[in-house]
Amino acid sequence: MxxxxxxxxxxEALKTDANRIWKLIKVQMDNLTLPQCPAYEEVLDxxxxxxxxxINFAVRLGLxxxxxxxxxxxxxxxxxxNLHESVTLKK
Amino acid sequence: MxxxxxxxxxxEALKTDANRIWKLIKVQMDNLTLPQCPAYEEVLDxxxxxxxxxINFAVRLGLxxxxxxxxxxxxxxxxxxNLHESVTLKK
Numbered sequence: 001m002x003x004x005x006x007x008x009x010x011x012e013a014l015k016t017d018a019n020r021i022w023k024l025i026k027v028q029m030d031n032l033t034l035p036q037c038p039a040y041e042e043v044l045d046x047x048x049x050x051x052x053x054x055i056n057f058a059v060r061l062g063l064x065x066x067x068x069x070x071x072x073x074x075x076x077x078x079x080x081x082n083l084h085e086s087v088t089l090k091k
Numbered sequence: 092m093x094x095x096x097x098x099x100x101x102x103e104a105l106k107t108d109a110n111r112i113w114k115l116i117k118v119q120m121d122n123l124t125l126p127q128c129p130a131y132e133e134v135l136d137x138x139x140x141x142x143x144x145x146i147n148f149a150v151r152l153g154l155x156x157x158x159x160x161x162x163x164x165x166x167x168x169x170x171x172x173n174l175h176e177s178v179t180l181k182k
Contacts, residue, residue: 006097006152013151017144046140053108053141054148060104061097063152 010063014055018076021047025080029087044080051076101154105146109167112138116171120178135171142167 001009024047028040055069092100115138119131146160 001094001153003092003097006094009152010148013148017148046137049137049141050144054144057101057104057108057145057148061100061154062092 007063010058010061011068014051014058014064014069014072017051017054018072021051022076022079022083026083029083048073048076098154101149101152102159105142105149105155105160105163108142108145109163112142113167113170113174117174120174139164139167 021044025040025044028043052073055064055072058064059066059069112135116131116135119134143164146155146163149155150157150160
Protein backbone atom coordinates (compact mmCIF):
# COMPACT_ATOMS: atom_id res chain seq x y z
CA MET A 1 0.00 0.00 0.00
CA UNK A 2 1.23 3.51 -0.71
CA UNK A 3 0.69 6.38 1.70
CA UNK A 4 -2.66 7.42 0.28
CA UNK A 5 -4.00 3.86 0.24
CA UNK A 6 -2.76 3.36 3.79
CA UNK A 7 -4.60 6.48 4.97
CA UNK A 8 -7.76 5.34 3.25
CA UNK A 9 -7.44 1.87 4.80
CA UNK A 10 -6.88 3.40 8.25
CA UNK A 11 -10.00 5.52 7.95
CA GLU A 12 -12.08 2.59 6.74
CA ALA A 13 -10.80 0.36 9.55
CA LEU A 14 -11.75 2.97 12.16
CA LYS A 15 -15.21 3.48 10.68
CA THR A 16 -15.67 -0.30 10.62
CA ASP A 17 -14.82 -0.47 14.30
CA ALA A 18 -17.12 2.42 15.18
CA ASN A 19 -19.88 0.62 13.33
CA ARG A 20 -19.07 -2.62 15.12
CA ILE A 21 -19.47 -0.86 18.48
CA TRP A 22 -22.79 0.63 17.39
CA LYS A 23 -24.06 -2.82 16.36
CA LEU A 24 -22.85 -4.40 19.59
CA ILE A 25 -24.64 -1.80 21.68
CA LYS A 26 -27.77 -2.09 19.55
CA VAL A 27 -27.87 -5.86 20.08
CA GLN A 28 -27.37 -5.34 23.80
CA MET A 29 -30.16 -2.79 23.95
CA ASP A 30 -32.54 -4.84 21.85
CA ASN A 31 -32.02 -8.13 23.60
CA LEU A 32 -29.94 -8.33 26.66
CA THR A 33 -29.87 -5.53 29.13
CA LEU A 34 -31.47 -2.24 29.93
CA PRO A 35 -29.46 0.91 29.30
CA GLN A 36 -29.45 1.47 33.07
CA CYS A 37 -27.56 -1.75 33.67
CA PRO A 38 -23.99 -1.14 34.92
CA ALA A 39 -22.71 -3.97 32.67
CA TYR A 40 -23.95 -2.01 29.68
CA GLU A 41 -22.10 1.12 30.76
CA GLU A 42 -18.95 -0.88 31.33
CA VAL A 43 -19.06 -2.57 27.93
CA LEU A 44 -19.67 0.75 26.26
CA ASP A 45 -16.88 2.53 28.14
CA UNK A 46 -14.41 -0.24 27.33
CA UNK A 47 -15.36 -0.29 23.66
CA UNK A 48 -15.15 3.49 23.36
CA UNK A 49 -11.77 3.42 25.07
CA UNK A 50 -10.54 0.78 22.61
CA UNK A 51 -11.66 2.86 19.65
CA UNK A 52 -10.08 6.00 21.10
CA UNK A 53 -6.76 4.09 21.42
CA UNK A 54 -6.95 3.02 17.78
CA ILE A 55 -7.68 6.58 16.69
CA ASN A 56 -4.85 7.94 18.84
CA PHE A 57 -2.51 5.39 17.28
CA ALA A 58 -3.59 6.33 13.74
CA VAL A 59 -3.15 10.04 14.48
CA ARG A 60 0.35 9.50 15.89
CA LEU A 61 1.34 7.69 12.70
CA GLY A 62 -0.09 10.49 10.59
CA LEU A 63 -2.67 8.15 9.05
CA UNK A 64 -5.59 10.38 9.94
CA UNK A 65 -5.99 13.97 11.08
CA UNK A 66 -6.78 14.50 14.76
CA UNK A 67 -9.95 16.36 13.72
CA UNK A 68 -11.13 13.36 11.68
CA UNK A 69 -10.51 11.12 14.68
CA UNK A 70 -12.58 13.40 16.91
CA UNK A 71 -15.33 13.40 14.31
CA UNK A 72 -15.44 9.58 14.23
CA UNK A 73 -15.80 9.49 18.03
CA UNK A 74 -18.41 12.26 18.08
CA UNK A 75 -20.47 10.68 15.31
CA UNK A 76 -20.54 7.38 17.17
CA UNK A 77 -21.47 9.10 20.44
CA UNK A 78 -24.33 10.86 18.69
CA UNK A 79 -25.56 7.63 17.09
CA UNK A 80 -25.44 5.88 20.45
CA UNK A 81 -27.33 8.73 22.10
CA ASN A 82 -30.05 8.43 19.43
CA LEU A 83 -30.18 4.68 19.91
CA HIS A 84 -30.44 5.11 23.66
CA GLU A 85 -33.25 7.59 23.25
CA SER A 86 -35.24 5.40 20.86
CA VAL A 87 -34.94 2.37 23.15
CA THR A 88 -35.90 4.39 26.22
CA LEU A 89 -38.97 5.77 24.46
CA LYS A 90 -40.05 2.32 23.30
CA LYS A 91 -39.90 0.76 26.77
CA MET B 92 6.73 8.28 5.53
CA UNK B 93 7.25 5.40 3.14
CA UNK B 94 6.01 1.89 3.87
CA UNK B 95 9.11 0.78 5.71
CA UNK B 96 9.25 3.91 7.85
CA UNK B 97 5.56 3.56 8.59
CA UNK B 98 6.03 -0.03 9.78
CA UNK B 99 8.93 1.02 11.97
CA UNK B 100 6.90 3.89 13.42
CA UNK B 101 3.96 1.55 14.09
CA UNK B 102 6.18 -0.88 15.97
CA GLU B 103 7.79 1.88 18.00
CA ALA B 104 4.42 3.38 18.88
CA LEU B 105 3.14 0.01 20.11
CA LYS B 106 6.26 -0.62 22.19
CA THR B 107 5.92 2.88 23.65
CA ASP B 108 2.37 2.12 24.68
CA ALA B 109 3.30 -1.24 26.17
CA ASN B 110 5.99 0.55 28.17
CA ARG B 111 3.51 3.23 29.25
CA ILE B 112 1.21 0.53 30.62
CA TRP B 113 4.08 -1.11 32.46
CA LYS B 114 5.03 2.23 34.06
CA LEU B 115 1.42 3.00 34.98
CA ILE B 116 1.04 -0.36 36.69
CA LYS B 117 4.39 0.02 38.42
CA VAL B 118 3.38 3.39 39.84
CA GLN B 119 0.07 1.90 40.99
CA MET B 120 1.82 -1.00 42.65
CA ASP B 121 4.46 1.16 44.29
CA ASN B 122 2.18 3.83 45.62
CA LEU B 123 -1.49 3.49 45.34
CA THR B 124 -3.15 0.16 45.59
CA LEU B 125 -2.45 -3.45 46.32
CA PRO B 126 -2.45 -5.86 43.41
CA GLN B 127 -5.51 -7.53 44.96
CA CYS B 128 -7.52 -4.35 44.64
CA PRO B 129 -10.31 -4.68 42.04
CA ALA B 130 -9.56 -1.17 40.74
CA TYR B 131 -6.08 -2.35 39.87
CA GLU B 132 -7.42 -5.31 37.90
CA GLU B 133 -9.85 -3.08 36.10
CA VAL B 134 -7.23 -0.51 35.12
CA LEU B 135 -4.96 -3.28 33.91
CA ASP B 136 -7.68 -5.02 31.90
CA UNK B 137 -8.74 -1.79 30.27
CA UNK B 138 -5.17 -0.82 29.41
CA UNK B 139 -4.41 -4.27 27.99
CA UNK B 140 -7.59 -4.13 25.96
CA UNK B 141 -6.61 -0.73 24.55
CA UNK B 142 -3.21 -2.03 23.53
CA UNK B 143 -4.73 -5.14 21.95
CA UNK B 144 -7.02 -2.89 19.87
CA UNK B 145 -4.04 -0.85 18.66
CA ILE B 146 -2.18 -4.02 17.75
CA ASN B 147 -5.21 -5.45 15.98
CA PHE B 148 -5.54 -2.21 14.03
CA ALA B 149 -1.86 -2.26 13.02
CA VAL B 150 -2.10 -5.91 11.93
CA ARG B 151 -5.17 -5.22 9.80
CA LEU B 152 -3.33 -2.41 8.02
CA GLY B 153 -0.34 -4.68 7.43
CA LEU B 154 1.89 -2.46 9.56
CA UNK B 155 3.05 -5.29 11.78
CA UNK B 156 2.89 -9.08 11.59
CA UNK B 157 0.31 -10.78 13.82
CA UNK B 158 3.14 -12.76 15.45
CA UNK B 159 4.95 -9.54 16.37
CA UNK B 160 1.74 -8.21 17.87
CA UNK B 161 1.33 -11.32 19.98
CA UNK B 162 4.93 -11.03 21.08
CA UNK B 163 4.42 -7.43 22.25
CA UNK B 164 1.42 -8.51 24.33
CA UNK B 165 3.18 -11.54 25.75
CA UNK B 166 6.32 -9.60 26.66
CA UNK B 167 4.24 -7.04 28.53
CA UNK B 168 2.26 -9.75 30.31
CA UNK B 169 5.50 -11.39 31.40
CA UNK B 170 6.94 -8.07 32.62
CA UNK B 171 3.77 -7.36 34.58
CA UNK B 172 3.84 -10.84 36.12
CA ASN B 173 7.44 -10.24 37.24
CA LEU B 174 6.47 -6.86 38.66
CA HIS B 175 3.52 -8.38 40.46
CA GLU B 176 5.73 -11.07 41.94
CA SER B 177 8.40 -8.65 43.14
CA VAL B 178 5.83 -6.39 44.81
CA THR B 179 4.07 -9.34 46.45
CA LEU B 180 7.36 -10.62 47.84
CA LYS B 181 8.30 -7.20 49.19
CA LYS B 182 5.05 -6.68 51.05
